């Protein structure tokens with residue numbers, strides 16, 4: 001999503017309550033990098049002109065076979081201010097893609113350059129940039145990290161093959177790091193870690209490694225240790241470089257002001273600083289021990305050589321690669337990007353430890369009959385299959401669709417089939433995005449990422465196939481779109497503005513499907529839904545500034561949901577007769593339905609088929625496990641919509657005329673839960689199915705309490721009787737909608753049919769991670785579980801992760817070097833300022849995890865600051881919907897219904 005600087009500024013200005021302030025600063029984190037990798041088609045600022053011919057495509061076109069093996073699709077995930085931009089600027093510079101290094105603090109990064117471009121309306125925001133490193137093509141994919149923009153995080157993580165996690169050595173593992181880390185972990189993305197800002201007072205490499213173990217739950221493997229040296233003629237200590245534990249070398253950057261030159265020197269027993277040497281030996285021994293416990297090759301080498309120091313670096317590296325690819329370990333490096341220390345080895349590690357697209361499990365796709373298939377394993381003849389992971393509206397070029405190709409090749413001017421929208425498309429032009437350059441390319445090969453111009457209807461999350469592919473319904477497991485948790489009315493300024501406003505909202509939703517639009521039936525107002533206050537503010541700002549429409553936005557409200565009261569309750573309407581005149585024509589139908597309240601706390605991830613489930617064994621696909629169940633479910637006609645399950649299983653066979661045949665068919669249908677339509681109709685089964693589904697969705701779109709969408713319901717068609725030509729699709733839909741509405745009204749208490757008792761409101765529940773000093777734990781927990789109606793799930797501490805401690809004592813021997821820190825000039829003040837932003841002293845930090853209703857989290861930023869003297873931090877994301885208690889529901893209904 002391209003977000004104008006003005007939009008951010010204005011949104012931040014307008015959001016004056018505390019909750020908004022929190023989202024604003026997080027928003028900045030997400031989009032600053034995003035904008036900083038923005039690229040232009042017409043680079044004018046010579047400072048950022050490429051210093052060499054860095055157009056990867058043209059220089060490597062002849063090496064197509066090598067390309068996939070030498071490709072890395074990676075993202076950088078980090079907490080705000082960890083140094084994502086600073087590190088990226090160096091990567092682009094060292095790769096030869098920018099003439100000089102931009103400085104975040106003096107505001108001359110690529111981002112700032114683009115601001116001028118933006119004003120001239122020719123900006124292209126890049127969701128991925130390509131650069132070369134050591135004969136590898138690195139596609140760096142923007143990974144924003146804010147809860148308001150969940151879909152943005154989801155869409156980027158969906159196409160990553162590996163990730164670099166940047167941690168601030170002073171702050172350690174932070175709340176937002178945990179959130180994004182878990183998102184990557186859920187998708188089985190291999191990760192490496194870079195502990196940045198080692199030059200700062202209070203930096204703790206060893207402490208951060210231990211926190212990775214306890215708070216992120218991974219096995220951090222130290223492959224570098226910081227080189228802390230005394231300043232000449234004093235006892236002060238300074239971060240000067242790193243020690244490579246694999247090669248046993250000292251790496252320094254001080255021979256060149258821009259850090260472009262890495263000077264390596266051997267580290268052996270003759271090294272002047274024996275402390276450094278001794279610690280490096282300890283690190284090497286630990287590394288070999290750790291690897292021996294997990295890798296057969298290393299154990300064999302160790303048994304043969306019987307010396308930790310004798311195993312060659314290349315063997316260790318190969319073992320680390322194997323274990324990283326399987327997400328068994330996380331290699332940890334360190335540096336100070338701002339001081340130009342450590343970035344090149346990090347880039348080497350991307351190549352050395354993170355997977356090429358070929359080394360990832362095959363992506364999974366679903367055929368129209370529900371069968372799950374692997375994509376990309378079919379050899380060179382396999383047809384095109386690509387995922388659109390980002391759509392950017394560009395003023396000059398129209399929609400730019402960022403795609404990742406999973407199979408086959410996407411060619412310029414190719415006819416495409418969008419199997420998600422069932423529309424034909426044409427790829428007019430293909431582009432490769434570089435830091436400050438764009439190259440037109442003839443094709444995007446398998447495993448690669450590029451931009452397609454000319455697509456008219458493609459949205460984020462859609463699957464693109466070859467236009468002649470017979471597999472018309474094949475879709476990659478898409479990007480799960482969360483339902484909006486906030487909404488506000490959008491009022492066009494005049495009637496002539498209505499149409500343009502609607503069109504502009506549709507264009508926005510195409511870019512960002514986590515925005516939603518619906519019309520309130522009672523008021524006729526257009527409601528825009530989004531993931532947070534800032535999300536909606538920015539959307540509104542974009543409507544005005546980018547799409548030039550005239551509209552006002554109303555007050556923002558939390559979007560609740562509705563469902564039947566009582567988990568497991570089943571309500572049945574066995575025969576609902578519909579007989580009405582529609583536009584002078586009689587419409588008739590009769591249906592039977594059941595509605596069951598599902599016993600679940602909606603899991604935002606539940607529709608996704610994880611890539612990790614994609615076994616390398618093809619034989620297993622579709623046979624067992626979740627995928628097998630999914631197959632079976634789809635054959636039964638089950639589909640999921642917004643936390644609901646819908647079962648419309650219609651028999652293809654026409655009703656038997658002889659009695660015995662009809663009885664046998666009915667028995668079989670009953671056993672399989674299939675409905676055989678009775679009566680007569682000319683409508684084909686797919687039309688009947690669609691009409692029924694539309695009826696169910698229409699009933700579920702509006703609940704009986706306050707008109708919120710319904711969720712957690714399983715709706716099943718149990719009977720269908722048709723009256724020839726009078727049973728039109730519209731009549732069938734209306735009949736089904738009325739039957740479902742009635743079943744919900746009756747709920748678990750059909751004798752009363754009392755909606756306010758039979759239905760219940762659900763509210764968004766947040767997964768909240770709070771980080772506080774030990775002394776504040778009691779107060780903060782009391783506040784969460786009392787005032788905020790939250791449920792505390794865990795209280796973490798560096799020392800209390802028993803599960804890991806047990807494993808550390810047996811299988812995985814965690815190694816983390818002791819911490820010494822910069823103590824040179826200015827360190828006292830730096831120390832004070834560094835810990836001001838942190839939470840108490842590093843050793844007494846506690847991390848609280850809780851589930852709290854979103855409505856109780858409004859203004860939490862200010863409240864937490866007040867409770868903790870400004871030191872507490874938190875991050876949160878929506879995890880589902882939970883039932884509201886009876887009193888709150890009554891009060892809310894009273895308020896909303898006007899007393």
Ligand SMILES: Nc1nc2c(ncn2[C@@H]2O[C@H](COP(=O)(O)OP(=O)(O)OP(=O)(O)O)[C@@H](O)[C@H]2O)c(=O)[nH]1
Nearest residue numbers: 029032080081082083084085086104197336337338
């Ligand atoms: N001392 C020191 N400061 C650093 C280092 N790396 C980054 N910084 C500073 O940390 C601050 C944040 O750096 P950014 O690169 O903007 O971090 P980011 O993660 O991109 O931050 P957002 O874009 O705000 O999310 C800036 O003031 C940088 O100059 C480092 O290695 N050492």
